[in-house]
Amino acid sequence: MIDWLSDPWQFEFMQRALLAGALVALASSIVGAFVVIKGLAFLTDAVAHTSLAGAAIAFLAGGGSVAISLGAAGAAGVTAVGVSILTRARMREDTAIGLLFAALFAFGILLISRARNYTLELSSFLVGNILTVPTEDIIVMAALASVVIFVMLVFYREMLFVAYDPTMAAATGIRVGLVQTGLMVLVALAAVAAFRLVGVVLVMAMLVAPAATATLVVRRVPLIMITGAFFGLLAVCIGLYASFHGDVAAGPSIVVTSVSLFLLVFTISRRGLIRTARRLWSS
Amino acid sequence: MSTSSGPSPTLFPSSDNDPAIEVKNLTTGYRGKSALQDISFSAPAGKFLGLLGPNGSGKSTLIKAMIGLLQPWEGTVRVLGRRPQEVRRRIGYMPQAEDIDWSFPATVRDVVAMGLYRRAFGMDRFRKGQEEQDRIMAALERLSVDHLAESQAGELSGGQQRRVLFARALVKEPDLFLLDEPTAGLDARSEQEMLDLLSELATNGASIVVSTHDIGCANERCDLTLFLNRRVTGYGPPELTITEKMLNRTFEGHVLVMGSGGSSLALAPHNHHEHSDAHGDHEHAQHSHALHGHDEHGFV
Numbered sequence: 001m002i003d004w005l006s007d008p009w010q011f012e013f014m015q016r017a018l019l020a021g022a023l024v025a026l027a028s029s030i031v032g033a034f035v036v037i038k039g040l041a042f043l044t045d046a047v048a049h050t051s052l053a054g055a056a057i058a059f060l061a062g063g064g065s066v067a068i069s070l071g072a073a074g075a076a077g078v079t080a081v082g083v084s085i086l087t088r089a090r091m092r093e094d095t096a097i098g099l100l101f102a103a104l105f106a107f108g109i110l111l112i113s114r115a116r117n118y119t120l121e122l123s124s125f126l127v128g129n130i131l132t133v134p135t136e137d138i139i140v141m142a143a144l145a146s147v148v149i150f151v152m153l154v155f156y157r158e159m160l161f162v163a164y165d166p167t168m169a170a171a172t173g174i175r176v177g178l179v180q181t182g183l184m185v186l187v188a189l190a191a192v193a194a195f196r197l198v199g200v201v202l203v204m205a206m207l208v209a210p211a212a213t214a215t216l217v218v219r220r221v222p223l224i225m226i227t228g229a230f231f232g233l234l235a236v237c238i239g240l241y242a243s244f245h246g247d248v249a250a251g252p253s254i255v256v257t258s259v260s261l262f263l264l265v266f267t268i269s270r271r272g273l274i275r276t277a278r279r280l281w282s283s
Numbered sequence: 284m285s286t287s288s289g290p291s292p293t294l295f296p297s298s299d300n301d302p303a304i305e306v307k308n309l310t311t312g313y314r315g316k317s318a319l320q321d322i323s324f325s326a327p328a329g330k331f332l333g334l335l336g337p338n339g340s341g342k343s344t345l346i347k348a349m350i351g352l353l354q355p356w357e358g359t360v361r362v363l364g365r366r367p368q369e370v371r372r373r374i375g376y377m378p379q380a381e382d383i384d385w386s387f388p389a390t391v392r393d394v395v396a397m398g399l400y401r402r403a404f405g406m407d408r409f410r411k412g413q414e415e416q417d418r419i420m421a422a423l424e425r426l427s428v429d430h431l432a433e434s435q436a437g438e439l440s441g442g443q444q445r446r447v448l449f450a451r452a453l454v455k456e457p458d459l460f461l462l463d464e465p466t467a468g469l470d471a472r473s474e475q476e477m478l479d480l481l482s483e484l485a486t487n488g489a490s491i492v493v494s495t496h497d498i499g500c501a502n503e504r505c506d507l508t509l510f511l512n513r514r515v516t517g518y519g520p521p522e523l524t525i526t527e528k529m530l531n532r533t534f535e536g537h538v539l540v541m542g543s544g545g546s547s548l549a550l551a552p553h554n555h556h557e558h559s560d561a562h563g564d565h566e567h568a569q570h571s572h573a574l575h576g577h578d579e580h581g582f583v
Contacts, residue, residue: 037387161397164387168451171350171376172400173368219388219435 008244017130017240017250020138024194024206025232027145030152031190032211033224034183038163041208042094043083043184046101048191048203051076052108052125055195059121060111065136065196069144072195075104076188084181105200128199128251131243137196144193148186152225159183160221198251205255210235213262216269231261301364303328303459303490304349308358311348317356317513318344324518326492326507328363328458331485333505333521334494337534340512342494343379346461349492350376363459370459372401375452377462380444385437391447392432395419398451422454423447425480441468449477459490466495478504498525 008014035044054075058067079100086096108125115121152159161169162179170176187207194206210232214224239254246253267273302325312318319341326332334342347353348360351367363370375398399415423429426446431439436447449465460481466474482504485491495501501508502521510517510524510533517529 038384157400160389160393161400163384164389164394165378165383165397167352167378167382168376168397169400171347171352171371171374171378172397173371173402174400215388220390220393221388224388 004245005241008240013131014240014244016133016135016138018236020130020133020141020197021236021240021254022233023138023141023145024190024197025210025236026229027141027148027190027193028206029210029214029228029232030148030225031183031186032207032228033214033221034159034163035187035207036211036215037221037224040187041204043080043097044187044191044207045204046083046097047076047079047184047188048195048207049101049200050079050104050108051188051192051195052200053104053111054078054108055125056108056111060114065134066140069137069140069192069196072192073188075108076191077185079104080181080184080188084184124199126199126201127249128195128197128202130197130240130250130254133196141193141196144189148189148193151182151186155179155182156222198255202251202255205258206232209255209258209262213258213265216262216265216272231265232258235261301328301361302326303330303363304332304492305361306345306349306358307360309345309348309355309360310357311344311353311355313344313353319348319511320514322358322511322515324509324515326490328490329485329488330506331481331491331504332493332507332509333501334492334509334511335496335498335501335533336511336516337496340533342511343463345511346376346463346492346494350374350461372455373458375455375457375460375462377448377452377460377465379463380441380448380468383444383448385444387437389436390433391423391428391436391439392419394436394447395422395451395454398422398454418454419450422450425453426450427476442470442473445469446473446477457489460484460492462491462493464494464496466493466497466500474500498530501525 009018035041051072052075054071054073055068056071057075058071061067063071082100083093083096086099087093109122112118112122112125158169158174158179159182161172161174162176163183166176166180169179190207191203194203198206210230211224211228213231214227218224218227235254235258239257240250242248242257243250243253265272269275305325307323309322310317310320322341322345334345336342344353348355349362349367351360351371360367363373367374396415396419399418420429420432423432426449428443428446428450431443431447436444439447445465445468449462452460452462462481465481466477469477478500481491481493485506493505502525505521507519508517508521508524509515510529512533516533517524
C-alpha cells in the first residue's frame with residue numbers, strides 16, 4: 001500500500017506534474033471563487049477555448065512554451081475585451097460570448113489543421129500535457145499564478161466591493177469598469193495556466209469545480225479560495241494516482257476526480273442533495 | 284434663511300453657510316433617454332428632505348446625480364458646496380435593496396466594512412484597524428443588528444437587510460445621507476425606529492435625503508418635501524406642499540406620462556384619494572403657498 005502511494009513520486013515527470021498541478025489549482029481557486037459566485041462560468045469557458053487560437057498562431061510560428069502561453073493569453077484577452085465591447089453595444093452577454101467562443105475556437109482548430117501531425121498537436125492542446133510538461137511551462141505557470149495571487153491580494157477589497165455592489169462601489173469612487181476588466185484578465189491568466197495542464201476543453205473544470213465544491217462548505221470569499229485550492233490540489237493528487245496506476249490520460253482524470261469530489265460533497269453537505277431531497281419529500 | 288438667494292458674485296461660493304444641496308437646471312438620464320428635466324432646488328444643511336413621486340418619476344435618478352453616479356447633461360449639481368465626486372467621503376449612500384446581489388457570500392460585518400472603504404496605498408491596504416471594527420459594531424448597534432454581525436447578509440429578512448445597508452451608510456459618519464427607499468418593506472415599528480434615527484441625525488446637523496412613496500410619513504417627518512415627476516412639481520415644507528392639487532399634479536401627471544396601463548391609472552386616484560383624506564384640513568387654503576420647485580430658494 002505504501003509503495004502504491006509512494007511509487008509515482010519517484011519519477012521526475014510525476015513530481016513535475018504535481019508541482020504544475022498545485023500551481024494551477026492555486027491560481028484557479030483564487031479566480032474560481034469569483035467565477036462561481038458571479039456566474040462567469042460561460043465566459044471563462046469561452047476565454048479558455050478561444051485561447052487556442054493564440055496558442056496555435058504562436059505554435060505555427062515556431063514559438064516555444066513561453067510564446068504559446070503568451071499567444072494564448074493574448075487571445076484570451078481579446079475574448080474578454082470583445083465580450084465587454086459587444087455587451088456595451090447592448091448585445092446580450094451570452095450571445096456575445098457564444099459568437100466569439102465559436103469563431104475563435106474554430107479559427108484555432110483551423111490553424112492547427114495546417115500542422116503536419118495535426119491530430120497529435122490538436123489533442124495536446126485540447127486535453128493538455130501534464131505528464132510531459134516542460135520546465136519552461138512550469139515557470140510560466142508559476143509566473144501566472146504569482147501574478148494572480150499578487151493582484152488578488154492587493155486589490156481584494158475592490159474586487160469584493162465591485163462584485164457585491166457595483167453601484168455603491170462606483171459611488172465610493174472605485175472605477176468599476178476597470179476592476180471588472182481586471183477580474184477578467186485574472187480569469188484569462190488562470191485559464192492560460194490551466195490550459196497547458198489539462199487542455200482548453202477541461203480548463204473550465206479546474207476553474208469552476210473546486211470553487212463550486214468550496215461554496216458548499218464555506219460561505220466567505222477568502223475561505224472559498226483556500227478551500228477551493230485544497231479541493232483542487234486533492235483532485236490533482238487523486239487524478240495523478242489514477243493516471244499512474246490505471247494508465248489513463250492524466251488531464252481528464254484530474255477533471256473527473258474534481259467533479260466527483262463536487263458530487264460527493266454536494267451529496268453529503270448541509271445544502272446538498274440528501275437534505276434537499278428530504279426537504280422536498282416532506283413538503 | 285437661505286444665504287445664497289439673490290445675486291451672488293460666484294455661482295457656487297464655498298463656505299460653511301452653503302446649502303447642503305444645490306441643484307440648478309439639472310437634466311440627466313440613461314442611455315440618451317432623459318429621466319429628469321430641468322430640476323432646480325436647494326436645501327440647507329441639517330434638513331430632512333423627502334423625495335416624493337410615483338414609480339419612474341426620477342427619485343433614484345436624482346439621488347444618483349447627487350452622488351455623482353450620473354453626470355448632468357445640462358445644469359449643475361452641488362452637494363456640501365462642491366461637486367459630488369469631491370465630497371464622496373462625506374456622503375452616506377444607500378441604494379435600493381433590490382440593486383444588491385444578495386446571493387453573494389458576505390457577512391453583515393463584511394457589508395458594513397465596505398462603507399469604510401478608502402483608497403489606500405502600500406502596506407496600508409493590509410492594515411485592519413481595531414478602530415474600524417469598533418466603528419462597524421457601533422453602527423450595527425445603532426440599528427440593533429449587532430447580534431447579526433457574523434451572519435450571512437443574504438440570509439436576513441428584508442427589514443434586516445435594509446438596516447444593514449443603512450448601517451453601511453452610517454458607519455462613515457457622513458454629513459449628507461442619500462437614502463433610496465430606506466423604509467420600503469419595513470414593518471411599522473422598524474420604519475418608526477429608522478425614521479427616529481434619521482430625525483436624530485438631522486437634529487445633530489446631518490442633511491438627510493430620503494426617497495419614499497409614503498406621503499403620510501413625509502408629512503410627519505420631513506422638513507422639506509420635493510415632489511417629482513421627471514420635473515419638479517412642487518417643493519417646500521410638507522404643510523405647504525402636501526395638498527390635493529400637488530398630489531394630483533404629481534401622481535396624475537405620472538399616469539399621463541406613462542400614457543397607458545390600467546394598473547397605474549388605478550394607482551394614482553387611489554393615492555390621491557387616500558392622502559387627500561388624510562390631509563384634507565389644510566389643502567385649499569394653502570394652495571397658493573405651495574411653492575414651485577423652479578423658484579429655487581423660495582421656501583421660507
